[in-house]
Structure formats: structure tokens, C-alpha cells
Amino acid sequence: MSGDRLRVLLVSPLPPPVGGIATWTRILLREMAAHPDIEIAHLDTAVRWRAVTQVSTPARLLGGTAQALRDYLRFRRMLRASRPGLMHLCTSAGFSLRKDLLMLRASAARDVPSIVHFRMGRIPALAQGSSAEWSLLRRCAETAAMAIVLDRRSRACLSEACPSAEVRALPNMVDIAAVDAVIRGTHGMDRAAAAASPSFAYVGHVLPSKGVTDLVEALCASGQELRLDVVGPAEESYRRVLAERAGSRIGLRFHGTLSHEDALKAIRQADVFALPSHSEGFPNVVAEAMACARPVLATDVGAMAEMLDADGREPCGICVSARDVEGLSRAVRRLSGDAELRAVMGARGRHRAETEYAAPVVTEKLTSLWREVGYESRHV
Numbered sequence: 001m002s003g004d005r006l007r008v009l010l011v012s013p014l015p016p017p018v019g020g021i022a023t024w025t026r027i028l029l030r031e032m033a034a035h036p037d038i039e040i041a042h043l044d045t046a047v048r049w050r051a052v053t054q055v056s057t058p059a060r061l062l063g064g065t066a067q068a069l070r071d072y073l074r075f076r077r078m079l080r081a082s083r084p085g086l087m088h089l090c091t092s093a094g095f096s097l098r099k100d101l102l103m104l105r106a107s108a109a110r111d112v113p114s115i116v117h118f119r120m121g122r123i124p125a126l127a128q129g130s131s132a133e134w135s136l137l138r139r140c141a142e143t144a145a146m147a148i149v150l151d152r153r154s155r156a157c158l159s160e161a162c163p164s165a166e167v168r169a170l171p172n173m174v175d176i177a178a179v180d181a182v183i184r185g186t187h188g189m190d191r192a193a194a195a196a197s198p199s200f201a202y203v204g205h206v207l208p209s210k211g212v213t214d215l216v217e218a219l220c221a222s223g224q225e226l227r228l229d230v231v232g233p234a235e236e237s238y239r240r241v242l243a244e245r246a247g248s249r250i251g252l253r254f255h256g257t258l259s260h261e262d263a264l265k266a267i268r269q270a271d272v273f274a275l276p277s278h279s280e281g282f283p284n285v286v287a288e289a290m291a292c293a294r295p296v297l298a299t300d301v302g303a304m305a306e307m308l309d310a311d312g313r314e315p316c317g318i319c320v321s322a323r324d325v326e327g328l329s330r331a332v333r334r335l336s337g338d339a340e341l342r343a344v345m346g347a348r349g350r351h352r353a354e355t356e357y358a359a360p361v362v363t364e365k366l367t368s369l370w371r372e373v374g375y376e377s378r379h380v
Contacts, residue, residue: 006374007039009084009112011075011103013046018260020172021090021119022046023284027175031363038367041082045071045090068099075103079110086374087114089144092281093122097136104143113145113373117170121281121302123154127161141165145373150282151303168369171303173362174287174353182264183292197251198336199227200297201270203263203285204277206234206242206254211276211299211322216242218276218328220249224336227251228274231258231266268292271342272335278322280304287357290316290349295342297331299324309352316349 012025025042032040047067079087087107091100100116107114118137126134138161141147146166149155155169200219204210212230219226228250230242239254246252255266263285267273273289273296280302287307289296296317298304305311310319318335320327335342355361 004375005037005039006086006370007041007082007084008370008374009041009043009078009082009087010090011043011045011071011088012090012117014042014044015046017046018257020281020284021092024119024172025090027173027359028363028366031173031359034360035363035367038370041078041084043071043075043078064095068096072099072102076106079106079112084112086370087112088117088370089114090117090119091140092120093118093133093137094120097133097140101136101140101143104140108143114143115146115148115369115373116140116144117148118154118158119150119281120279121150121154121304122279123149124157127157138162141167146369148369151306153306154303170365170369171307171357171362172282172284172287173359174284174291174357176291176354176358178260179264179288179291182261182268186265186268197225197227198272199229199270200272200274200332200336201229201231201266201294202274203231203267204275204283206230206232206238208238209278211278212242213245214276214323214325214328215274216245216250216252217325218332220246221325221329222332222336224333225250226332226336227253229253229255229266229270231255231263233257264288264292267294270294271339272297274298275304276320276322276328277301277304282307287353290357291353293346293350295335295345296349297328297335307352307357308349314348316345316352 013022014025015022029040032038089100089103104114104116126137141158141162142165146168147158148168148170149158152169155167159167202212202215206212219228243252267289273294275283275286276299282303286296286298286304296308298308298317298319299322300319301322305319308317308319309315318331320331
């Protein structure tokens, strides 16, 4: 670090594959052009040895161990070469925590303060037990100068478990400009879609853990003529399962992996965006759906209820319990049968995305935390 310029070693994935953390990294690196007092050295930790839909434990252990070793060796080289004033480590926890703890300790050994950024929403659930993952996560939080989580509930749980740790909450960010470009390009198309039977859109990895089976069953159980557009990578065997569950009761269409622009178009042209996941952190796609002025049907996991202000005075969508197909079906009937409610929730979501989650807003908050940790340690 020279003068008052802060050099940050950012350890985080970039696309491909597309994912929440990778999308955040891409947007952040672009936004840093507005912060010339900060220099970024970036270590890309994207998983490229397996398909995103390949989730078997043996494969993840074998391939993940090899990647963890490779990432750690690359990290040590960059730590020596870039001489950062701060290290920022993004992690989804799980198997990677052992590698994460080694990186945090290596930074401390070189007197480089670090921030560990937990990009997952399972902290409240982990805090209820005594698993090895929870123990490692707490050690990471206590080793870093600061831990960042995605929502207030996670911050409260981690702060209680680690009283000596500095814990902050920071939301993910949405690229409003990219969304607006799609809205301009689809002007009028979404109104045509609204004239047909109500449509729902799902965008993400097409997996049972994302609640896609629950969503199909809930749409079928609603007893209404509905459509569902599914965007994202899926194993052919799972696509057949979903098609069999849907039968002729709903209009189910698979679009596979689309460009970011086309995925946003699919959200904009739907009446409702749905993400009934069993576990989430702070999903970028929900913030993008809010920016598209679409109401969101989600589950009360991770930060989603907080994002949507689901229990507040101006909710932007509806949250139900994870795996609750009956509750999901009731929410489907409510949203599909009330166009005015959809419009009001969509407008609220757009306002919330602009004021709370827009990329410049969140980046300013993050860089303030970087300066707080990096400059404070420099002047201790």
C-alpha cells in the first residue's frame, strides 16, 4: 500500500459458471472504477472442474480438495507478490472452510488484516447445532479482522456465538442499468404476456434443493391454468421428473442456460418470479426480479424475507416455509388471482432495489468497510 491508496486482495469467483458470488464479483470489479483510491488484486476461485448440477458428495470431496489445494497455493503466491493492505475472502462455507481458515491465518502471519465474507444463509441453522462446519465457521470469524454476513438474522447469531468478532451485515447488489436496458428492450412484450394465463418464472440451477419440484407441485395443486418458464442448467433426468409431475396441468417450458440479458427478459415477461429454495444466502436473482418490478414468491430462508420486507408494512412478495407445498400453492393462488397486488408488490420491489441494493449504493458501503479495516490496521 502506497500513500493513501489501499490495495485489496480479493479472493472470489468470477463467471463462468454463473452464480450469486460470481455475479457479485463481476459487478464489484466494474464498480471499482469509481474508487481510484482502492486497487484490486483478484484471485478467481471459480469451480470449473464439475458441472454446477453435479452435487454428489464424493465428487465434491475429490475435486474440491484438488481445487482447494490449487487455490491455496495461488493465494500464497499472490499474497507475497501483491503486498496487499487488506484481504477480502468470499466463501460459501461447507467444505471450503478449512482452506478459508488457512488463508486467513496466512494473511495474519504477514500482518495483513482480513475480511471473511460468508455468502450463505445457513448461519442461523448452523448455530442450532455443534457441527464441524459451525466450529470452523466461528474460527474463521474470530481469525479475521471483520466478518460480513448477508442479513440481520445471521449477524445476530454469529455475534452471539463469537463475542470477540466484529460482524457486519451487507446485502448483495443488483445491476440496475442492466435491468433497465432489458426493460427498454422488452417494452410492450410484458403486457402481452399479462393478457394470457398468469405466468411464473424460475431462474437458477435447476435442482430439487432449489425447490423446483415444490414449485411445480404447488402450481399443479392450485387448480388454475398457469405457466412456468424454467431457466437454468438441468440434468436431463431431472427435467423428465419435472415434466412428469407437471403433466398437462400447467404449461411447463425449459429454456436451459440463457445469457444474463435473456434471463432478465424471462423474468420481466413473467407475472411472478419464484424461488422456493430450501437454502439460500442473498440471491442476486431475487434482487434482479425486484428491479424488474416483479413480485417474488420465495421461502423464508437466508435473507429472502428481509429482502422482500415480507413481514413489513410494504412487502414486495410472499415468503412461505421451505418445503411447504401447500403454503406455496396458497401463495400461488393469491398472486395469480390478483393483478393489482402483483403491480403494487412489483413497484415496491423496484423502489427497494434502487434504494437498498443498487450496485453503487452497496459498493460504497463495502469500500467504507475496507477503508475502516485497512486504514485502521495501518495506523494502529
